[in-house]
Amino acid sequence: MSLATALALIGAISAALFAGIGSSIGVGNAGQAAAGVVTEDPSLFSKVLVLQLLPGTQGIYGLLISFITLSQIGIMGGSNPTDIGTGLQYLVACMAIAIVGLVSAIQQGRAAVSSIALVAKRPDQFGKAMIFPAMVETYAILALLVSILAINGIA
Amino acid sequence: MAVLPMKKITIAGMKKDRKTVLEALQRMEAVEIIDADEEETKDTAFSKADTSEQRTQFERMASRIDDALEILNQYAPDANSGLKAKLAGKEALSASDFGTVVRSREQTLNYANEIVQRQKEITEAKAEGPRIETQIESLMPWMKMDLPLDFKGTAKTAALIGTVPEAVTEDSVAEAIYQYAPDITGVNVDVISSDDEQSCLMVVCLKKDAPQVDEALRRMEFARPPVSSRIPSEEIAALRQQMQDNNKKIEELQSSIASFAEHREDLKRLYDYFVMRADKYQVIDELAQSNRTFILTGYVPAEQADEVVSALTSRCELAVDLADPDPDEDVPVKLHNPKLAEPVEGVVENYSMPGKNDVDPTTPVACFYYFLFGMMLSDACYGAIICIITGILLKKHKNMDGGLQRSLKMFFLCGLGTILSGILFGSYFGDLIPTIGSLMGKDIKIWNWIDPLHQPMTMMTFSFTVGIIHIFTALGILMYSLIKHGHVLDAIYDGVFWYMLVGGLIVFGLSYESFCGMLGFDAAVVSSSAGSVGGWIALIGAIGILLFGGRDSRNWGKRLAKGAYALYGITGYLSDILSYSRLMALGLATSVISSVFNTLGAMSGNVILFIIIALIGHVLNILINMLGAYVHSNRLTFVEFFGKFYEGGGRKFKPFGMNTKYIKVTK
Numbered sequence: 001m002s003l004a005t006a007l008a009l010i011g012a013i014s015a016a017l018f019a020g021i022g023s024s025i026g027v028g029n030a031g032q033a034a035a036g037v038v039t040e041d042p043s044l045f046s047k048v049l050v051l052q053l054l055p056g057t058q059g060i061y062g063l064l065i066s067f068i069t070l071s072q073i074g075i076m077g078g079s080n081p082t083d084i085g086t087g088l089q090y091l092v093a094c095m096a097i098a099i100v101g102l103v104s105a106i107q108q109g110r111a112a113v114s115s116i117a118l119v120a121k122r123p124d125q126f127g128k129a130m131i132f133p134a135m136v137e138t139y140a141i142l143a144l145l146v147s148i149l150a151i152n153g154i155a
Numbered sequence: 156m157a158v159l160p161m162k163k164i165t166i167a168g169m170k171k172d173r174k175t176v177l178e179a180l181q182r183m184e185a186v187e188i189i190d191a192d193e194e195e196t197k198d199t200a201f202s203k204a205d206t207s208e209q210r211t212q213f214e215r216m217a218s219r220i221d222d223a224l225e226i227l228n229q230y231a232p233d234a235n236s237g238l239k240a241k242l243a244g245k246e247a248l249s250a251s252d253f254g255t256v257v258r259s260r261e262q263t264l265n266y267a268n269e270i271v272q273r274q275k276e277i278t279e280a281k282a283e284g285p286r287i288e289t290q291i292e293s294l295m296p297w298m299k300m301d302l303p304l305d306f307k308g309t310a311k312t313a314a315l316i317g318t319v320p321e322a323v324t325e326d327s328v329a330e331a332i333y334q335y336a337p338d339i340t341g342v343n344v345d346v347i348s349s350d351d352e353q354s355c356l357m358v359v360c361l362k363k364d365a366p367q368v369d370e371a372l373r374r375m376e377f378a379r380p381p382v383s384s385r386i387p388s389e390e391i392a393a394l395r396q397q398m399q400d401n402n403k404k405i406e407e408l409q410s411s412i413a414s415f416a417e418h419r420e421d422l423k424r425l426y427d428y429f430v431m432r433a434d435k436y437q438v439i440d441e442l443a444q445s446n447r448t449f450i451l452t453g454y455v456p457a458e459q460a461d462e463v464v465s466a467l468t469s470r471c472e473l474a475v476d477l478a479d480p481d482p483d484e485d486v487p488v489k490l491h492n493p494k495l496a497e498p499v500e501g502v503v504e505n506y507s508m509p510g511k512n513d514v515d516p517t518t519p520v521a522c523f524y525y526f527l528f529g530m531m532l533s534d535a536c537y538g539a540i541i542c543i544i545t546g547i548l549l550k551k552h553k554n555m556d557g558g559l560q561r562s563l564k565m566f567f568l569c570g571l572g573t574i575l576s577g578i579l580f581g582s583y584f585g586d587l588i589p590t591i592g593s594l595m596g597k598d599i600k601i602w603n604w605i606d607p608l609h610q611p612m613t614m615m616t617f618s619f620t621v622g623i624i625h626i627f628t629a630l631g632i633l634m635y636s637l638i639k640h641g642h643v644l645d646a647i648y649d650g651v652f653w654y655m656l657v658g659g660l661i662v663f664g665l666s667y668e669s670f671c672g673m674l675g676f677d678a679a680v681v682s683s684s685a686g687s688v689g690g691w692i693a694l695i696g697a698i699g700i701l702l703f704g705g706r707d708s709r710n711w712g713k714r715l716a717k718g719a720y721a722l723y724g725i726t727g728y729l730s731d732i733l734s735y736s737r738l739m740a741l742g743l744a745t746s747v748i749s750s751v752f753n754t755l756g757a758m759s760g761n762v763i764l765f766i767i768i769a770l771i772g773h774v775l776n777i778l779i780n781m782l783g784a785y786v787h788s789n790r791l792t793f794v795e796f797f798g799k800f801y802e803g804g805g806r807k808f809k810p811f812g813m814n815t816k817y818i819k820v821t822k
Contacts (some may be wrong), residue, residue: 056779057779060779063748069746131789131790138734141741149612
């Protein structure tokens, strides 16, 4: 494998790796809070489950970028990048979702924990509780978009 | 799309008819009763009753039954619970059936008491278990002893039975005793059991030596054994028997509770009966009453007013007055919307009910909501699956819980939006059809209007366009409500100028080739002359905002500064429009993830494996992306759309009615 492909591969793996780490931290924290709520009131299970899942999307966005990249750099299709410049381009393009995914998932997890506490006290305010974590997700979506556009541009 | 107009209803009647009136109102569920003002009834013949005592009594019985039902569910799970119960809806009971429930209430309440009582016994029995366990544990080291532990000795000898907290031998104990009391006649030491933590001893000596031996032993931290008058092995056997009996008792109690399952429905009905009674007393508290008469005031939706009045006056002699509420009254809000928009009322309520003078935003929200959701899920087959599942549930369970029905209807319509956008962007289970085609060596092309993955800029431009339309609609509603309340000039300052500025800037931008190129067009979209017109319009809008944005300040310096700040709000419009890029991003996420699974399946090279991978993958994808689409449709509605015009803050209309959990009484 050439250095160019290796660089691109580092990018592809980082996207799934870091965004996945972020999501697992976020979902994990929210899960602890959610389990606590369910011990008190099992009927809130479906509501807190939705809130727990919210920080999980970054991992999926990371997977998505990872997959698009892999299918372009000759690992799962496409052709190997020929020069180091192109390899670096893939690496950098993947960094948007890798880094923003990592940070935003953790932060979204915190917002989700607070929202779960909100739902525990006032189950009728579920709609509002859902919006706070979703606000954080905006930035992960923007990073996902930038990564997609960049990778499409390279190809 | 409307907030229903409300009437204020005042009913005056004889106290003997109070029950009839309240029951009729409770069944109709059309009047929200206002708590009579304490101040107003002061110094008149009227006063307010205090029924809290009766109410508490009913509430206590209701909670007793609730406890009983919960206990019953532990031992005989309710087959009809959770989602299933919600789908089935509340049981409809005719008035006469309900009468039967009421007549047999003593009996049913007894069942509840029995259940609660037996649960108490179970709890006690369960606490007994560990206690017996510890007893057995403490006797275990004495197993080999063939005398009872409270054996005191024979006529001449004394037996000292107990433990020391270390490992010892018979000789070591005897030696220790002789060392302390060298002049005793003699001792006999038996070690029953011994380990590092404790040794069980029986020391026998002459009665006269007993105090000295006892003292010697005490120095070794000799402690008395557990109290027991039987030989340890017998005692342990007895305790084990007791344990078994105890467990059996628990089991018997549990199955006896489970046998009450046949009365579960009766308990549920009676629960609702007590809740309704408690509610009724709550209302009686709110009435102004004299010795013989009562006065009830409340709000009723204008369209139901006549029906309520005629239903009441047909039952008994009453004086009823309908009036328009004062403008500064805290009138509750009830929404009424066309069938297609109604399901979205839940989304609006989630944000906030409209104030009584606000425009009800439900219908405009609905116009976009289904489409926004669709774009973010954007797969025709996913949409079809959602439609089929929700459609079947809606058709099969006509009686289901109102809130659930509304959500299912909403998702059905969202499913239609998803089918539409799936067709527009050519996605059917992602790229399943071309993937299968390529496996079979055929190149299948599916029609699409935009291919989001290969024309990302075009897709993004389309997303922004949807966003601009969404935001401009919000601005339009702002103008509509300002004009409706007579603030025509405000409508121009806060609406028209912004249309001019944002719209003008867009036209201006579209006349430049570089800007259009960024959006995925080959050439400038509008001519340069149109562009310059747009530029001028934008400039007029900007000047208008600068001059009038701070019009509530009298000082011109302050006013211009505020205007400049208002003009800075253009950055808000920019970020709002960019925020709609999520339409494209989430849509792409759905289609790319589904192609991941399709590809993985195809790579397996095995039909069965392909089907399994695709099935699991697509189910996962639908669930996770439905959640995303729902959350972000709400976000776009709450932040970008409502941000422009909607404040809310109204109070939801809560009629006096059957606030029941399990049943509803038909008229």
